[in-house]
Amino acid sequence: MSQDYAVPALAVGDFIEVETEIKRSRFICFLARITSRNEALMFQSSLKQRFPDASHHCLAFIAGPPEGNTVVGFDDDGEPGGTAGKPMLNVLQHKGIGELCAVVVRYFGGIKLGAGGLVRAYGASVQAACDELPVEQRVAMKTGIVTIDYASEQVVRHLLEGFKGEVVSHAYSEAVNLEVSLPEVEHQSFGLRVSEASKGQAIIRWSDE
Missing domain, CATH: 3.30.230.30 (Impact, N-terminal domain)
Known part of the structure; x- marks a missing residue:
């Protein structure tokens, strides 16, 4: 870490x-x-x-x-x-x-x-x-890709802002892929909140896991 x-x-x-x-x-x-x-x-x-x-x-x-x-x-x-x-x-x-x-x-x-x-x-x-x-x-940051449906995008963006994170890039296809960066100490809590908001449908792939 x-x-x-x-x-x-x-x-x-x-x-x-x-x-x-x-x-x-x-x-x-x-x-x-x-x-x-x-x-x-x-x-x-x-x-x-x-x-x-x-x-x-x-x-x-x-x-x-x-x-x-x-x-x-x-x-x-x-x-x-x-x-x-x-x-x-x-x-x-x-x-x-x-x-x-x-x-x-x-x-x-x-x-x-x-x-x-x-x-x-x-x-x-x-x-x-x-x-x-x-x-x-210097705050250690964690990056990852959040894959969600279109209906959940704004909710996830709002959650990310609350955890002092940012969207680095995005890609739209059948689903929404957001490359995110946030303080490392917050990434697990953020993941739980995203899972709750998407009713378990979101997929998060952290860069070093």
Whole structure:
């Protein structure tokens, strides 16, 4: 079963940007919502193109739920090993937010921070950005096909609306076939209500059952 969890309240292509300065070095943290390693790498690449003169473009991401068996990764992008990407990822993991990517663009200010200083600086940069990040709850959805007679269509549509679902597509032939999507926690109750309304004549085929 899929699960509900917190995710960035950002549309595709949107991001937030927060800049901090530590010993003359600029650390500009960008946060975006991603669902795969490839999307994270593409986001990092886009910032390398936007800031080609920056010293580093370090990456950390969680490409799924914040806990459990999920895809995570990081990239120090030329900083000493373990001083950038890993501390960035540690901050993300402690936030309990899924589908989150952080890229910190650094402009070196002429003063070396040392390994410990870099760890603190990159962690603080991501922390500052996360403090500004809008978050929403990702609701696990269930899809299926409801096959009903024409007389029951409007009743089923009304029931679906009450369960905060929607009709994704429809097809009309001898019967009505509605492709529906609704919160996973509601799908069994919805099925019972549809069965009652159609006097047991409706057929529901859920996508993963």
